[in-house]
Amino acid sequence: MALNVLVVDDSAVMRSMLIRTLRLSGLPLTNVYQAGDGAEALSRLADHDVDLALIDINMPVMNGEQLIDQVRADGRLAGVALIVVSTEGSETRIGALKARGVSFIHKPFTPEQVRATVLRVLGVADA
């Protein structure tokens, strides 16, 4: 297994936290790409093969929901697993995301929660 991951968040510190967690989780990471908003994320997705994207909701330029709309509408990106990582507390909005096959990690997260969710989404057994 070789894993290419895209981390999308307008906070560079938050991106660093997520990437550090992924690296410490024992996942076979090959490439880790970053984007500060949805539009940048689409550009990364066009240029690189990505297996998993971690996506914030509240971002400038293009927010996470708009990004997910675009990804889901593009058949070439059908294989990208999506996890929203957000402060979002509205069950209405979280339910709508989950109905579209998107997993959810609530901020503030612990590294252990991120690891567990990523392993579950990727179908990797916890060693």
Place this chain on the structure above:
Amino acid sequence: MPETLAAPLVEASIQTFEQLAYFFAESGPDDAAPDAIDPLQVDGVVSVAFCGLLCGGVVLQLAGGILPALAANMLGLDDGASAGEQQDALGEAANVICGNVLPRIAGTAAVFTLGVPQRFESWTAAVDALGPVAAHVRFDIEGGRADVALVMRPTP
């Protein structure tokens, strides 16, 4: 201050400080107004606006030299977070407090849109820009101090 707003603000703030930055935060005495702190002691002030069922914002001020520790703890560094990383970390902390207090006061069915974090020169400037303070809580953290306000405006 309405207890119904202060209690959820305390909960959301403590959860954020603990899980985001491993800070042990204790509710502190209301012995000095956040705008009465020596400006040289203030690490930074940031706000995050929200709008939905209610509109307003969360203001977060750190003082006493704890902002470098906030950023370093989030990043997993012993020290050495850059000034930009420190401001980024402060904004993210305010964003997380904001996102976590809203369902506590408006229920989990309500949908809100959050703005991006805005830096301010002072607590007063932030509050003046956002509107009247509905709740203010303060915390003692590792020899420093955090002030958090919930600002609410009439819904447009």
Place this chain on the structure above:
Amino acid sequence: MTLPVTAVDRVIGVAEMVVSDVAAERLVTYALGSCLGVCVHDPVAGVSGLLHVMLPSSDIDPQKAQRNPCMFVDTGVPELFRAAYRAGAQKERLIVKVVGGASTGDFQEPDTFQVGKRNVLTLKKLLWKNGVILRAEDVGGQRLSRTVFLQVGSGEVLVKTNGREATL
């Protein structure tokens, strides 16, 4: 797994730790309240260790920490990891689990010093800064007494909480 103390049980007291590579041994520490039981296990080296640590920070008494680092989280946990490495464990393979950190108060009597919560936060910060993610935790709660059994060979952790058992 049977709970009564057996010939291969090694009991770890308060502010003590044991690291072992004897597969048949079981490391046991009793009655964790606000204290933490920190378990490490390297499945390749067959090494396990258990630390029963009391307080978060050695800042309050550096001399005591020097005499017994296992009293404090910030000195005891590095000591546990170093001992595991000396026994052949490697950081990349270590599975770390934590038990304890309960509040000693309840709604009638507040837990003024919140030692349990401070212990957990100090441990998690230490691990995060040193590039280690917990594999499992059973922490917090009010007025709980937890006993930990760590099987050296398998790394299995059994927690008995107020009489009820669960694998962690």
